[in-house]
Amino acid sequence: MRHFLDALKNVGTIAKSFVRPRVTVEFPKQLRPRAERYRASFALLHEADGDEACIGCLQCERICPSKVIAIKGPVKRDSPITGKKRSYADDFTLDLSACIFCELCVQVCPTDAIVMTREQEEPAYGRETLVLTMAKLYENEKSKTRAWGDGTKLMGMQVPPKPPAEAKPADAPKPVEAKPAEATKPVEAKTAATPPPEAPKPVEAMAAATPPPDAPKPVGAEPAGTANAPKPEVKADGPAGPNGGTS
Amino acid sequence: MTQLTVSARPRPNPYLPIDSLDPEAELMLLHFGPQHPSTHGVFRMDLYLDGEIIVKAVPYVGYLHRAVEKLCEKLTYVQQTPIVDKNDYVAPMTNEQALVMVFEAMLKLEVPRRARWMRSLFAELQRIASHLLAIGTFSLDLGGALGGGSTAFIYCFRERELILDLFEDVTGSRFHYNTHTIGGNRHDLPVGWGAKVKAALELIESRMPEFAALTIENHLFQQRTKGVGVLEGALALELGITGANLRASGVDHDLRRDAPYSAYDEVKVKVATASGGDCYARSIVRVEEVKESIRLCRALLDGMPEGPINSGKPVKLPVQTKIPVGQTYVGIETPRGELGTWVIADGTQNPYRLKIRPPSLHALAALPYILPGQTVSDAVAILGSLDPIMGEVDR
Numbered sequence: 001m002r003h004f005l006d007a008l009k010n011v012g013t014i015a016k017s018f019v020r021p022r023v024t025v026e027f028p029k030q031l032r033p034r035a036e037r038y039r040a041s042f043a044l045l046h047e048a049d050g051d052e053a054c055i056g057c058l059q060c061e062r063i064c065p066s067k068v069i070a071i072k073g074p075v076k077r078d079s080p081i082t083g084k085k086r087s088y089a090d091d092f093t094l095d096l097s098a099c100i101f102c103e104l105c106v107q108v109c110p111t112d113a114i115v116m117t118r119e120q121e122e123p124a125y126g127r128e129t130l131v132l133t134m135a136k137l138y139e140n141e142k143s144k145t146r147a148w149g150d151g152t153k154l155m156g157m158q159v160p161p162k163p164p165a166e167a168k169p170a171d172a173p174k175p176v177e178a179k180p181a182e183a184t185k186p187v188e189a190k191t192a193a194t195p196p197p198e199a200p201k202p203v204e205a206m207a208a209a210t211p212p213p214d215a216p217k218p219v220g221a222e223p224a225g226t227a228n229a230p231k232p233e234v235k236a237d238g239p240a241g242p243n244g245g246t247s
Numbered sequence: 248m249t250q251l252t253v254s255a256r257p258r259p260n261p262y263l264p265i266d267s268l269d270p271e272a273e274l275m276l277l278h279f280g281p282q283h284p285s286t287h288g289v290f291r292m293d294l295y296l297d298g299e300i301i302v303k304a305v306p307y308v309g310y311l312h313r314a315v316e317k318l319c320e321k322l323t324y325v326q327q328t329p330i331v332d333k334n335d336y337v338a339p340m341t342n343e344q345a346l347v348m349v350f351e352a353m354l355k356l357e358v359p360r361r362a363r364w365m366r367s368l369f370a371e372l373q374r375i376a377s378h379l380l381a382i383g384t385f386s387l388d389l390g391g392a393l394g395g396g397s398t399a400f401i402y403c404f405r406e407r408e409l410i411l412d413l414f415e416d417v418t419g420s421r422f423h424y425n426t427h428t429i430g431g432n433r434h435d436l437p438v439g440w441g442a443k444v445k446a447a448l449e450l451i452e453s454r455m456p457e458f459a460a461l462t463i464e465n466h467l468f469q470q471r472t473k474g475v476g477v478l479e480g481a482l483a484l485e486l487g488i489t490g491a492n493l494r495a496s497g498v499d500h501d502l503r504r505d506a507p508y509s510a511y512d513e514v515k516v517k518v519a520t521a522s523g524g525d526c527y528a529r530s531i532v533r534v535e536e537v538k539e540s541i542r543l544c545r546a547l548l549d550g551m552p553e554g555p556i557n558s559g560k561p562v563k564l565p566v567q568t569k570i571p572v573g574q575t576y577v578g579i580e581t582p583r584g585e586l587g588t589w590v591i592a593d594g595t596q597n598p599y600r601l602k603i604r605p606p607s608l609h610a611l612a613a614l615p616y617i618l619p620g621q622t623v624s625d626a627v628a629i630l631g632s633l634d635p636i637m638g639e640v641d642r
């Protein structure tokens with residue numbers, strides 16, 4: 001008898017699920033919306049003036065835990081756009097089949113050259129298809145939706161003056177649609193210019209979730225706007241290495 | 248430690264050779280696994296059967312060995328976080344946390360308050376997700392008793408997906424987050440994330456009575472689990488079993504309360520225990536812990552402090568982090584019990600030795616003690632109730 005009652009109860013539970021909205025989607029026809037920060041594949045970016053942003057500094061190759069990035073370079077040559085001498089990567093290969101998508105290469109990139117895309121999974125018939133050559137990476141820049149993160153943003157989120165960095169998720173769509181303005185200069189200018197409009201965002205957003213006082217915000221916002229963007233760039237290239245060595 | 252239940256049943260000796268138990272060689276040897284769907288991965292047991300009763304059980308592990316510890320010796324400290332994500336693949340968030348906490352302890356690095364609270368929040372959300380999966384797969388293991396069992400499994404899976412979506416919003420990944428870094432966290436909470444978490448918690452809390460009705464309140468479930476696979480508290484302590492399996496045996500032990508880390512010194516944990524030590528008690532403890540975790544998540548979310556999320560400089564070069572000579576052990580309470588990491592550092596950017604103490608391995612150590620005397624069908628239930636994850640058993 002009690003088993004019968006249990007069964008009735010369970011049937012009631014299952015019946016409730018019939019009227020609930022569906023949570024699954026039919027995959028190939030319909031795609032689930034992916035988060036802003038979703039990490040799926042990679043792209044190499046151009047600077048605003050059309051020059052390659054990668055300077056071949058090998059930082060991503062060094063930090064990659066599964067060693068899937070191979071870079072030839074850096075080589076110094078004249079830029080076809082500006083005519084000035086600067087360093088380039090001769091060749092850039094990323095083996096997606098062994099990648100663990102840890103986002104460390106994106107984080108360490110000093111020129112925000114490598115970013116992740118947030119397209120859906122891409123199955124392949126062979127391993128060769130999964131090896132992203134330099135041409136494929138630059139093609140991904142045009143053909144795929146960019147994920148939110150790049151080096152400056154990921155680093156900026158972690159350095160102490162936080163409020164402006166935290167507001168960035170809100171304006172993430174902008175860099176996705178906008179022309180890849182990944183040169184160090186425009187990024188600095190952007191972050192320096194934007195803090196005033198950005199600053200109120202975390203206040204109202206956090207007020208909904210967390211009541212604590214918002215006193216430190218205006219204080220934190222000012223140094224962040226001026227010091228936030230340039231700092232990781234300057235420090236990482238020069239003093240970070242020797243500094244790390246001593247500590 | 249209060250009084251521990253001691254049963255009259257003599258404890259079987261797993262080291263007794265099979266010849267002494269079976270001089271006539273009349274017992275049947277059943278290879279359970281390694282590809283059996285109820286072994287939660289690749290796990291093999293040799294079961295010596297007298298009819299349907301197990302006389303002796305010999306577990307074999309190592310089918311999923313990936314040399315994670317050796318790999319950690321070869322990688323620099325900052326590169327190891329994404330690697331250990333894959334150990335306990337049902338609760339990756341706590342794996343990272345355990346690893347970076349030991350590095351922070353060795354570097355004597357202060358973690359900002361906001362980062363600590365975020366870590367606790369992530370850990371509690373991960374605990375909900377992990378226990379939901381444990382409850383679901385356990386009812387799948389019980390099989391026919393629950394009308395196939397897959398109803399409860401799919402329902403639990405559906406609710407778990409909500410939490411993975413929340414993690415995807417923060418870190419960009421559903422499983423291998425790589426969001427902890429030495430000195431804090433890598434990803435800050437996005438705007439409006441708190442409201443999403445609250446909505447998800449609300450939904451899961453409202454569905455908990457349904458899960459309970461499908462599993463622990465179901466009389467068939469109770470008949471399959473009550474008195475099955477009794478693990479005594481004294482034996483559990485001897486074998487180093489921790490987590491929900493230990494608390495179900497009546498031992499009130501939880502590192503979140505006994506040795507508070509992250510935000511648990513400010514947000515107090517009410518530890519759920521049960522007596523009996525059988526499969527039913529272990530299920531009860533898991534259901535209670537989900538409820539407690541939902542409460543903790545709300546408290547952590549409401550009190551989430553402002554401030555920086557990382558005390559050190561962000562990771563830039565692999566050689567940036569060097570740990571001075573010494574050795575340290577740090578253990579934290581993961582959904583499965585105490586996950587400890589022991590590191591010997593030699594002053595370079597790689598550890599000299601890194602040992603991971605997985606809670607699931609110790610849980611499996613109980614099998615030779617509690618399986619004899621049970622039937623084969625109960626062996627599946629007992630293994631499922633211990634909730635082992637082979638990825639962390641074999642590493």
